[in-house]
Amino acid sequence: METSPTDAPSEGADTGHDTGHDAGPDTGHDAGSTPAEPPRRRRTLRRVLIGLAACFVVLGLVLVGTAWYLQDHLVGQVDRVDDAFAGLESRPAPAQGEGLNILLMGTDRRSDEPTTGDDAKAPTWLPGEQRTDSLMVLHIDSDRQHATLVSIPRDSWVTVPGHGENKINAAFSFAGPSLAVETVEELTDLRIDHLAIIDWDGFEALTDELGGVTIDVPRTVRDSARGKTWEAGEHHMNGEEALLYVRQRYGLTGGDFDRIKRQQNFLRALMRQTLSGETMSSPTTLYGVLNSVTKHLTVDSEWTTGDMRSLVLSLRSMRARDVTFTTVPVKGTGREGKQSVVRLDRDKGRELWGAIREDRAAEWVEANGGGRPASVS
Template sequence: MTTRSPADPSLPLADLMSAAVPAPGGGPDGGDRPEPAPRRARRRRRRPLLIALALLCVLLVAGAGTAWWTVHGLESNIGHEDGVFDRTALPDAGPRPEADAAAGRAVNILLVGSDSRGPASTGSEADADFESQRGNRTDTMMLLHIPSDRSAIHAVSIPRDSWVPIPGHGEAKINAAFSWGGPRLLVATVEGLTGVRVDHYVAVDFDGFKAMVDTLDGVDVTLKQAAHDPSQNVDFAAGVNHLDGARALQFVRQRHGLARGDFDRVVRQQQLLAAIAGKTLDDGVLSHPLRTRSLLDSMTRTMTVDSGFGLTEMLGLASSLKDVRTSRLDFRTVPTTGTGWKGKQSVVLLDSARSAELFAAIRKDTTWPAPAKGETWKP
């Protein structure tokens, strides 16, 4: 059941500019308060890169200081899903994985994106009852791993057609888990597949991407080769492509006309996240409070999170990531053996041995195994 936070009255501009937010640390034992906004020269040198958490969007203001309204004015936009981690109604799922003691303060977030193309499926404006959304599937799925020492941000994409065990349903494509049982069954499926304990769940609708890109006056992505999408009848040129919101959606929706199909679509999702975060962190965006609020407002309206992950918790996590740099960001796709057929379904087949190595490294918060060609991408 989705609950909503009560709306708070808007503050005068003077208050928005001057008030500060108390933010706890990202781990269970807390952390430091956010530092004041750095000078521009310092921002260029250190540039806190919260790129993999761009979908959380409020984390993007951590490096530039945060006003009172960030928590109180935007919290009401976000939908909160109760019982995401409750296994009572999922007896076939078994108990949740225990957090590995070796992982310390590491945080794992399941990030999903849906392309509903209809009424809101996420955020405070979404229908409160999951039954009204039954049949929807997730188009993007990433497991974000933030290590205990907060030295990096790692994002592992799980292709939506991955053939996996789903508690109570046998084997199926992983995105069917949400269709059949909502966030609760999806989290149970991911935890069962990986053995990783998920600390938080975040879902956004692709309309949130569109609004963010338009607020940023478009973003740039670079392609090595030109691509034509016969399904949408659109073309993308080799080299730099400037995307407005509508074209950004076409970019991440393309499945046909790509050499590696859904695998290239995953890379495009990663590229768009990188472009949004990079543009957001440019000088002049976060330093302008009204534009920043518009940016955050556009994204939080299409965001749903587990009931224990409010804006205050997000900002605390962001504060602990303030020193992360570009070189410490990784996008990876879970190891696979390619595609195959299950009956009449084209599916993605996971490489069980190599996936197990990667998931073990996430659980223990240790160095990840070297990726095979095509499994990793960096902005």
């Protein structure tokens, strides 16, 4: 069940459905076919797809959790991080059962903001040159029927092992993905099983492949930095417009909290459109979706294609309404020297992470609100 924030606009019913078929009909035939072996059957057997895999983020966020195929050259587009878990010694115990925890990190390579690092536009993720622009923990329940996506504000003031107290998004710039994983494990006491990194450009390309997404803007907001005004109401956004929407930093009454909420609302809309019957029944659209995401996706080298394939098959019945979105509980904001920081509510946070370990996050969020900020734009 998707749990929407009480202060956020209703996202509406999920109209997506699983067609229950592979990607499209096969119209090929052989002139010499016989009734004993129908041409369509022989043609289909010759076209069995070898490379089954999944594009899985953000985002992700089970963006194509019901996809049934992925060509070999698409798999080859996914970059790998070799040292995601290097040097990690004292780690939380693995989840009981089949629960899975994935650390999702995003960057905005087109941003000139210093918070994204000294070289945010670099084609690869390099320690010391980039910071995470967004950070989320995706938990997939043991039953593979539900998932929880927890956003962590990039300015959260936490313990970064070996570097004292610092903003959580600095961990990657200090020592790469392994320190980012270690920092999140220190904060959550959850064992991170896999890492996925995606640039927001990937979401722009994906949005265009889907023909745009519809997002409800609850109130009129002006983005003075880009000269853009978002009028209250529904907006059908193409990729460029959606990226402007999620990247806005100024003019939001809740600051980065509202930006997180926008990212979550965008991801909901993206999942609904991706998992809709219209998308899943179109081989051309589905291939375009996979191609767009794999070109912008990086995962840990321990996450094999076979493992991703198995995960995708186990998630084929999941829908957008089965994903709970929330934000790590916060107490408020403050300052550390010249830095503006977010103070986390550690007690509430322990409750949330404990609920995630026990596959009851949706119930906890419904009862506690998940520590979401009060303001949404």
